[in-house]
Amino acid sequence: MNWDLITVSFVVGVLASAVRWATPILYAALGEVFTERAGILNLGLEGIMLMGALSGFVGAYNTGSLWVGLLIAALVGMAMGLLMAFVSVTAKANQVVAGLGITILGGGLSTLLFRLFFGLRTRPPTIKTFKVHSLPLLGDIPIVGEVLFKHNVMVYLIFILVGVAWMVLYRTRFGLALRAVGERPEAADTRGLNVTALRYIGLMIGGALAGLGGAYLPLADLGIFWTQMTAGRGFIAVAVVVFSRWDPVRALWGALVFGGAAALQTALQTLKAPIDSELLLMLPYIVTIIVLVGISRRAEFPGAFAVPYSRGEK
Amino acid sequence: MSTTTATPDRAARAPLNWRALWDNVYQAALALGLSLLVGGALLLVSGRDPIAAYRSLYYGAFGTTDRFTETLVKATPLLFVAVSVSLCFRAQVWNIGAEGQMILGAIFSTWVALHIKGLPTLPHLALTFVAGALGGALWSLIAGVLKAYLQANEVITTSMLNYIAVYLLAYLVRGPMMDPQGFNFPQSRLIPDELELPRLIARTRLNVSFIIALVAVVLALLFWRSTWGRRTEIVGASRRVAEHVGLSVPRTVLLVTALSGALAGIAGWGEIFGLHFRLIEEITRGFGTLGIVVALLGGLNPIGMTISAFLFAALVVGGNAMERNANVPFALVDVIQGCVILLVLSRAYLFKRASS
Numbered sequence: 001m002n003w004d005l006i007t008v009s010f011v012v013g014v015l016a017s018a019v020r021w022a023t024p025i026l027y028a029a030l031g032e033v034f035t036e037r038a039g040i041l042n043l044g045l046e047g048i049m050l051m052g053a054l055s056g057f058v059g060a061y062n063t064g065s066l067w068v069g070l071l072i073a074a075l076v077g078m079a080m081g082l083l084m085a086f087v088s089v090t091a092k093a094n095q096v097v098a099g100l101g102i103t104i105l106g107g108g109l110s111t112l113l114f115r116l117f118f119g120l121r122t123r124p125p126t127i128k129t130f131k132v133h134s135l136p137l138l139g140d141i142p143i144v145g146e147v148l149f150k151h152n153v154m155v156y157l158i159f160i161l162v163g164v165a166w167m168v169l170y171r172t173r174f175g176l177a178l179r180a181v182g183e184r185p186e187a188a189d190t191r192g193l194n195v196t197a198l199r200y201i202g203l204m205i206g207g208a209l210a211g212l213g214g215a216y217l218p219l220a221d222l223g224i225f226w227t228q229m230t231a232g233r234g235f236i237a238v239a240v241v242v243f244s245r246w247d248p249v250r251a252l253w254g255a256l257v258f259g260g261a262a263a264l265q266t267a268l269q270t271l272k273a274p275i276d277s278e279l280l281l282m283l284p285y286i287v288t289i290i291v292l293v294g295i296s297r298r299a300e301f302p303g304a305f306a307v308p309y310s311r312g313e314k
Numbered sequence: 315m316s317t318t319t320a321t322p323d324r325a326a327r328a329p330l331n332w333r334a335l336w337d338n339v340y341q342a343a344l345a346l347g348l349s350l351l352v353g354g355a356l357l358l359v360s361g362r363d364p365i366a367a368y369r370s371l372y373y374g375a376f377g378t379t380d381r382f383t384e385t386l387v388k389a390t391p392l393l394f395v396a397v398s399v400s401l402c403f404r405a406q407v408w409n410i411g412a413e414g415q416m417i418l419g420a421i422f423s424t425w426v427a428l429h430i431k432g433l434p435t436l437p438h439l440a441l442t443f444v445a446g447a448l449g450g451a452l453w454s455l456i457a458g459v460l461k462a463y464l465q466a467n468e469v470i471t472t473s474m475l476n477y478i479a480v481y482l483l484a485y486l487v488r489g490p491m492m493d494p495q496g497f498n499f500p501q502s503r504l505i506p507d508e509l510e511l512p513r514l515i516a517r518t519r520l521n522v523s524f525i526i527a528l529v530a531v532v533l534a535l536l537f538w539r540s541t542w543g544r545r546t547e548i549v550g551a552s553r554r555v556a557e558h559v560g561l562s563v564p565r566t567v568l569l570v571t572a573l574s575g576a577l578a579g580i581a582g583w584g585e586i587f588g589l590h591f592r593l594i595e596e597i598t599r600g601f602g603t604l605g606i607v608v609a610l611l612g613g614l615n616p617i618g619m620t621i622s623a624f625l626f627a628a629l630v631v632g633g634n635a636m637e638r639n640a641n642v643p644f645a646l647v648d649v650i651q652g653c654v655i656l657l658v659l660s661r662a663y664l665f666k667r668a669s670s
Contacts, residue, residue: 101656109648278481282477
């Protein structure tokens, strides 16, 4: 192992890369906080993220605008959330299996559409990604500035969204209504809240944010799309939400834990650690399991979690 | 967490209720038909000819005896995995880890074939079979134990274990188990010739593992009529009732995860000893996930699952032919799978609407 490489700037680089790894997971997790607060478990995040990645890429490729790509990704994600809402809220299907269906559909559809749009090519189509902007003043702070304030716009956007999500959930009537519907739908219904509509909205917010999270990969990070490029981030996001105990700010910390594991994995490869790269690649997934186990016994799920609501039935 | 509502299927409650089975069959057929229409519409919109695509899919799956035996070859792992998945799903344990369990079954059984020496052929083959089942069961039990005693969500743990298994396999075929004379290809040495499973029809790939898969289906039918099967059904119907009548929920969870892991492990064994004869990276080919779709379309009922395993095997074999001959991406088959799941899930609602 090459210890000499470990300098301050190397460590700073690893931490900054942890933030970048965490970002797409955090988009999806933040959306899932809204969904689960409304009482629905959406395990289809993986498929929605893939559709977001594909549609964001195609949108940006064809219009030349990354922002249009993001908009399309959010809309497509929302449509996938709507589909999940129909199956889980209206048809009252089992949410675990429905999420699995969404994941398989999203994986297949994104692969198929990519092939139909671009055909088979020897060199994959590419786009220019969002540029890195150092924030004025903040970016000049030693170490902290390097880690937190020298990123692309999607990273800054998620920081803001965490705050917005917290405000919406805890400081608005809508947030209160959403939580009531997830906690005690019967009581919410008697108070005149529309349980079905609120759950639809929860899933559409979740879908839109998962779509953005997926689009982060081609638009802000890699510049290309490939089949199954999310590689389990959707499932990791669900684990982050359990870890967060349905709180946007704690979801930020959770996503950073997984981002850290992923960044550590790449750092160890750079350092030529005496562990094979295939084994290092397991690290984020192993960390996910360990963290999930550590918190699951203490986790208090929303009262009506994953239970379809029917008026007048028990 | 409470996922006790919404049983996957009414037919699942009574394994041989013919009326329910019939309802199941025609609704599933309708779901499949609609999904094929969705796929066709997608092709049409993108300027391809859906009829030509589906024709090449059909001939690819059933056109010649050769193609048809290939459909049976693909149905084999799907049957194992579907039976595996149905055990867990009927107990409301959402094990989606068949991919990983197949891989571990393949790893364990190949290791036994390559490293245990001096045994007569039949006991040696039997030992590889047991090793495959054990590998799958142990991998599945990781998630089972975490669920039974620490309430860790099995959907997340099994999906994470799938990724870990993929990397473990990638590591082994490039490292400790790599074929030293394999020109650096990521693959293990070939298993001894005498351990290759006998072919059912000469010059095809159809082998004995297909028969074993059918036996697994029969055993599943028997399981649901045994005391253990009934206990599993009760735990699946309601955790509260199960505890009330003195059944141990954690122990049932462990039983079904172990059994289902073993079956998925045997699927991995069958792929190695029947088809590839060595450990390669593409051992599962997504059958671990496809088997879940097969199980759901079959209503978690052994007979229904057998029918749907053949249908999906035909889709896979035909889908490959379609990609070759009609230049339509195989991913179309994945889209059809996703649609099938969502339609099957929504059918109670959709059919109620249609009839009222």
